[in-house]
Amino acid sequence: MTTRAVEPWTLEPMVGFVQEAGARLVLVMTSAGQVLAQHGFSRAMDVMSAAALGAAIMASTDEIARQLDQPPFAALNHQGERHGIFLAAVPTNRGRLVVLVVYDLDVSSLGLVQLFFGQLAADLRAASPKPEVPKQVLAADFERDLGNSLNALFGR
């Protein structure tokens, strides 16, 4: 099982949640679908697809709530034959995050996931750092690397 965090402060809360709730897959992401932490996915790219879809579901239900002139829905749950999907948002110093949880119905349950999600949300809120001033990322001469990478990507 792959467990990793792009932003290290998200790792401990997520690992604790996975153990307590018996979750199979977990994604912690920004509301735009950028993954901050993940558990249980094997291919990085598939993680991105799941994140894009999860963020889109949250965004569309938020928009429905907005059009109904009510606060965003707290959480969404879809129950399948063998797996359940739970999606919820957490306001943090890092902005509004979205958590996607996939759980096996013979190992966990919606009640268990909801129970420990409250703790996950509190832990993420407490651990989230204040926004930083953006700093320079790439060297000024990145264009050559970019040109080489794209040429290789397109077989040129």
Place this chain on the structure above:
Amino acid sequence: MSLVNFTAREIACKIVYYGPGRSGKTTNLHYVYDRVPDSRRGQMVSLATQTDRTLFFDFLPIDLGQISGFSTRFQLYTVPGQVYYNATRRLVLQGADGVVFVADSQAQQLDENLESLQNLQSNLLEHGVDVRSLPLVMQYNKQDLPRELILAPADLDDALNFRGVPSFGADALHGAGVFETLKGISELVLKRLAAGSPA
């Protein structure tokens, strides 16, 4: 907003292909998907209607490899072009690091292109983003159609490219200009990161 992990030296950026219905946004992503090796791309996700019109978005993650020592991934999205899907179009724009505006070069589609460009500006403003501050390139697609039906890139620049951003003629169905467009927007987005600007 770009996600930069200084510890693992990773960058993830979101690029949105925007434009009127049937201008070729999804076709751009299909061409990229077909040309990029399996190991460098993820699954292409298409949320489409039964007639293959984009309902919510298409999504394609690609791995650019190492840029300046950072493992760099781009997430390519399209928006639904049809006018009545504006709510979903606005959602897909959220957190975009750069936009490719795919215009339909047919002369009779000029009004649709202008309307879509104004719609882009208005949807970005709803996210608090000034279109002038966002990396943007123009792609004039369907340049393979008979000359009497289309406008030349220079004419489309006059009509649509108010900011004088990089523009590319294209025939996305056969791949002409797709690579150049992706390269153009990649450069702008990464230049912004290199300058240390807020992403």
